Amino acid sequence: MASRSTPIAADRSVPGLIVKIGGYPLHHGGVGAIRSLGRLGIPMYAITEDRWTPAALSRYLDRAFVWPTTGTERSEELVDGLLTIGRSIGRPTVLVPTDEEAAVLIAEHAEALSGPFLFPPVDRGLPRRLASKQGLYELCVEHGVPAPASLFPASYEEIEKYAATARFPLVAKNREAFERRRQPAVHGTTRIGGPRELLELARGWGQVPGVILQEYLPREDAEDWIVHAYFDAESAPLAMFTGVKVRSWPPHAGMTANAYVVDNPELASMAAQFIKQIGFSGIIDLDWRYDRRDGRYKLLDFNPRMGAQFRLFESAAGIDVVRAQHLDLTGREVPEGEQRAGRRFVVENIDLPALAAYRRSGYTTPHAPARASGTELAWAAADDMKPFFTMLARFVRPGVRHLWQLWRSRRRAAAVVE
Incomplete structure (x- = not known):
């Protein structure tokens, strides 16, 4: 097993590009990917909504391509935009999609994009089917994977x-x-x-x-588990991680706010077998719910791309799924290593309200360790603090504006009464 002190032999001549479609400027997953590859000396680029998003201000970003999209554009328009960015970068670049639209677009237009970009080979229709609730359910039934x-x-x-x-x-x-x-x-x-x-x-x-x-799987009889992994062109796992979701926002049904790494060989084996059966290649983010009533893990969601909380997971060799993809697509070996168990991930801007909501409900998550072996914050990083402060400014500003407007309206009402 490689040790964490062993340098990761990344190809620094091949940049990475964070690809996002739609307006969601406060996305910690994109920031995490920029940092993860940027710390290896890999040049990083990103598509951003404007110049003042947290991702655009990361010290590890070489350039932000400001390209606001809605997700309703014609695919030809989006492909042309990506190709324009590729020409600007000027060398083969690894694509890192952060949403389903981007993952589907890349798969369905692989032939047009394969010149300037590197991405995992996958059947062109598979990511769209996996991102669809109906398509995923049909695949689960076909391959005997439990699902609600x-x-x-x-x-x-x-x-x-x-x-x-x-x-x-x-x-x-x-x-x-x-x-x-x-x-x-x-x-x-x-x-x-x-x-x-x-x-x-x-x-x-x-x-x-x-x-x-x-x-409906009652939360008092269920546990929320996550699997993140990277699979090569033969659908073999080069990095595989399992963890338990402690809190989400909105409560019990939204984005991960707090999670722990917990070893779960049974779940990892189930996920790897399913991926092999369907022939998927690339990064995955799976949501499973363990139903204690029948003792089965049930697959809820399949995200055929990097998950926002991917930095929860890292191996003893320093590998996460984004690093595994870059190494594999550039022809480098992905070092082996067990996942770092007990590690915790916290999304600062949503975990506080999530914690309050969960305490009111009295719900606790089984299998969450009493103490973390280490904590990865979504936004704050000692070597890259601008994204954190930018997030705070953009996160707090709407609330401050609302309070200001409320105060002004009350003052006007009081003046009318007087």
């Missing part, structure tokens, strides 16, 4: 029939990952308590509901 029981209604009439026999509560999610960029039927994961609530909501979902109705 799900319905993909084609009409309101089908929902009416289902409501008469369904077991409540249940959850509703958007069927396709891209719907959040357009007109989503539901916002995030929506818990539905009974038939009347379901039918009321369904009236607003249109003639062809773009939703999935899914079995």
Whole structure:
């Protein structure tokens, strides 16, 4: 096993480019990837919404390409934009997508992008299918991977029939990952308590509901687990990590706010077998829920790209999934090493409200270590503090503006009364 002190033999002649589609400037995953590769001396570039995002101000970023997108652009327009950036960089560059849209775009237009860019080879239709709740569920059924029981209604009439026999509560999610960029039927994961609530909501979902109705796994009987990994062109894992989610924001249904590395060989084996069966290559971020009622891990989400919390995981050799991808695509060996167990990841701007919410609910996460062996903060880093302060400014500013407007409106009301 390689030790952490062993230098990582990265190819510094090959840059990395953070690719994002849509407006979400406060993305700690992109900052983490810039730092991870930048600390190895790899030139780093990123697509950003403006010049003042946390990623744009990282000391490890060589250049930010300001290119605000919405996710509703034609794919040809997005490909042309990427190719323009590739010509500006002027040498083969490893692509690091941070969202499903980017991962799907790269896979579906691999032939056009393969000249100036390096990325894992994958069947062009697979990332889109994996990012779709329906596509993922069908693959799970096909390959015998446990998943929550799900319905993909084609009409309101089908929902009416289902409501008469369904077991409540249940959850509703958007069927396709891209719907959040357009007109989503539901916002995030929506818990539905009974038939009347379901039918009321369904009236607003249109003639062809773009939703999935899914079995609810009670949090008191469940544990949230995550798997991050990188698979080579033969779908062999070159880096594999498992951990447990302690808190998320919004509570129990949103982005990871606090998580720990916990060894789980059973879950790692399940994930590796599924990836081999479907023939995927690249970075994955999987969400699993362990259902203590039947003792099975059930796959909830498959993100065919880097997860925002990927820096939770690092091997004893200093390898994370982003480093593994760069090494593999540049023809370098990926050093072996066990994951650093007990390591903790904290997203500073959302973990505090998440902690308050979880304490009110009385929920605690099994398997979370009593003490962390080390903590990785999403934003703050001693060698790169500008992203942290930029995040604070952008995160706090809307709240301050709201309070200022509220104060001014109250003053006006008081003046009218006087």
